Amino acid sequence: MKQLRRLYQQRLPQDCFTTPEFAQRLAAISTDLQEPLCVYLNRRGQVIRVGVGTLQQTKIPLLELPRYGAERLCGIRCITTTLKRNPPKTSNLTAMAIQRLDSLVTLTLTGQGFQRRGGGATGYVQEAYLAHLIPQPDPQIKERPYWMLSPPMSLEVLTQQDFLELVEGLEAEFRREFVAQAVDIDQDRVLLVGVQTAETSDTAFSETLTELARLVDTAGGEVLQELTQKRARPHPQTVIGAGKVQEVALAVQTLGANLVCFDRDLSPAQVRNLEQEFGVRVCDRTELILDIFAQRARSGAGKLQVELAQLEYMLPRLTGKGQAMSRLGGGIGTRGPGETKLETERRAIQRRIARLQKEVNQLQAHRSRLRQQRQKQEVPTVAIIGYTNAGKSTLINTLTNAEVYTADQLFATLDPTTRRLTVEHPTTGDPLTVLLTDTVGFIHELPPPLLNAFRATLEEVTEADALLHLVDLSHPAWQHQIESVSEILAEMPLLPAPVLLVFNKLDQVESDTLKQAKRLYPSALYIAASQRIGLETLRQQLAELVVESESPQVLEAWQQ
Structure with a gap:
């Protein structure tokens, strides 16, 4: 633990992927632990995150990463070790693409190196692989490569390459491709996700997706791509399978989407899980229709009814911030977490719903008298x-x-x-x-x-x-x-x-x-x-x- 903590004190030159000393230090710790090691650095060369495990296991949550869209990288690179003399796995490369890392350096280590003073074996870097993202001008091409992986190289060759020159060239290319798509910044860039279950025919499923695309267009969004999956039943936690979750997350990052829309209703837990995996907002079909209704309502009665529908939809989907947003009482018997912000918001919404329902009942009675x-x-x-x-x-x-x-x-x-x-x-x-x-x-x-x-x-x-x-x-x-x-x-x-x-x-x-x-x-x-x-x-x-x-x-x- 001391050796891992000391890594945070390291600072590398800004124009280097790594230095020989830093790479050998990671090799020694990784061999000692007999586990892969992932170290994340910013563009100033400072270590900001250290994880024991593969890149897939130690990846930074997307909600904690800066969101620049498809025209920029996230400004963080990763150096990882592997105890096997193999190129990086596809899962690690996918995790790199999902996080939009500047680059991924994979150091392959020898099994046993020399004996250290005081006992214990250490390893050394045998060869290295360099991977980075590449621009994708045509989002309609399926199974296209999202990244470029170098052949194995020596540590000396890797340390002589210019990191900043590579990153600046990539971002300039990303920016050109992004601007060439003539993106309207006022429009939501939407990915559609459809799940076809056993009881849904191919024709009905196709019609549902087509209608969902029309709904997105009516709401003022731009559909970038449609992703579908066939399942016997929806996954209880994420609706789609784990592999499809990674595919959607990868498409979100490479296409610069800021909204993922599903063709079915989602539970609050499913929305929360998917947003953590995608790093962008997730909405279902009902929320999309409610948004259209909110845009189209013109009369007072229409706005009243839309607000009631939105509040009834929102009530079970409230999320709180825990005790940090609680209201404390005073005096004996009132100390403690008190009433959380979540409970306060829920009660306020319930009062508003009750008031709106009374107004809708009055509107109903007024129209009944007219009839x-x-x-x-x-x-x-x-x-x-x-x-x-x-x-x-x-x-x-x-x-x-x-x-x-x-x-x-x-x-x-x-x-x-x-x-x-x-x-x-x-x-x-x-x-x-x-x-x-x-x-x-x-x-x-x-x-x-x-x-x-x-x-x-x-x-x-x-x-x-x-x-x-x-x-x-x-x-x-x-x-x-x-x-x-x-x-x-x-x-x-x-x-x-x-x-x-x-x-x-x-x-x-x-x-x-x-x-x-x-x-x-x-x-x-x-x-x-x-x-x-x-x-x-x-x-x-x-x-x-x-x-x-x-x-x-x-x-x-x-x-x-």
Whole structure:
């Protein structure tokens, strides 16, 4: 222990990888211990960390390393010893790349050297290997080398090489490659990670990853790469296996990512474990959707509901700082750790959630009174439902000249919009007023916090006289989207109201897809809302739908 502590007093020349004296000293200690030794030095030549074990075992936690991104190295180099005359293992080289070390010097030692005075054997350096990272201009090339490993060299040759010249040249090359990618510093650089379990088909898994990439794009991020793994079941601690964790961590460092997004919900412990391994933020699908909702909410009601959903999601994911952030009491019986900062934050969030729930209940009651007034006026309501980005807002703008925000993005609008539409009664030909309501878009596996927080909005669906189910026929997974919407509707306390199935974006659909849809859904309508194709037929069908909702059979079913 004394010899290991004395290593911290050493200081090497700044332009040298190591000196012969320092290398032989490490060889002597490592042979004495019969264990590998890792010594980390900064660019001033000072020893900042000493570990007994391999580089993989003694690596610096990523959260403690400076984060410069993909354009710089971390400013720390490592000198390690090995008792076997072998080149460094891939695991050590991977650990070097994950930490973005300036370089890795591996000293191979002879088994037994000369006898030291006072007993005990010491070894000496037989040969050395030098490894360092190299720029990666194309992130799409798989199985590309991340590092360069020199052939074995003598200690004398190694000590004559210029360390600073190598590092400065590498960082200049890294910076050129990084700038050549035209990176927007305001965008999150995201790695997508997908886990395919036994019950998930290849098609469904591909659709999930594609949708996750669209969500990242909607949230304002840039997808750098997608990494996938097939497992019988997710790992309870890290979701993915240990080897894939190392692969993702390596990709984070080499591509300069600052966020890793998973295609499933993560537990608080899994997020904590993954962030320690990756050194960057980790988010799951629910958190990503909540972030999009926070960006898109415009009205006071929408912001209120988003804040409630975020707090309900955040509450079980709070982490404390221990007794250092505790509140101490005074007097007999009150001394000790007291109330931790974690408990204080948790109670404050619980109070805020309770207050928000009261406001959501008041909002729910207010909208209920508005609906009762409309029902007294005997004005039928039709709720436009459908998967997100199906074109619901475009349709209500086209039919009623509303000015709802529209964009080719997921969850472009969140706040419900109700507008009047006049159609002809199918029997008498008299003008018939209908209220059209644009609702929030549905998505596969809608997060429970969102479903609970948006109950005031979704009540526009549950108490509508009829439903207009809009489907984006141009989407490759349009059948899966119909199933997802049907599953969500089945979980809601809906009144027995007729549903009109309408396929949108007819102008972007291939003929084979159109034939398949007509064969599966012969009674559906086909329109192109942006091009005003099929809108007259839709108006007639809406009038028939509203009249059908007022039929005695529907009223009898409602009473039952």
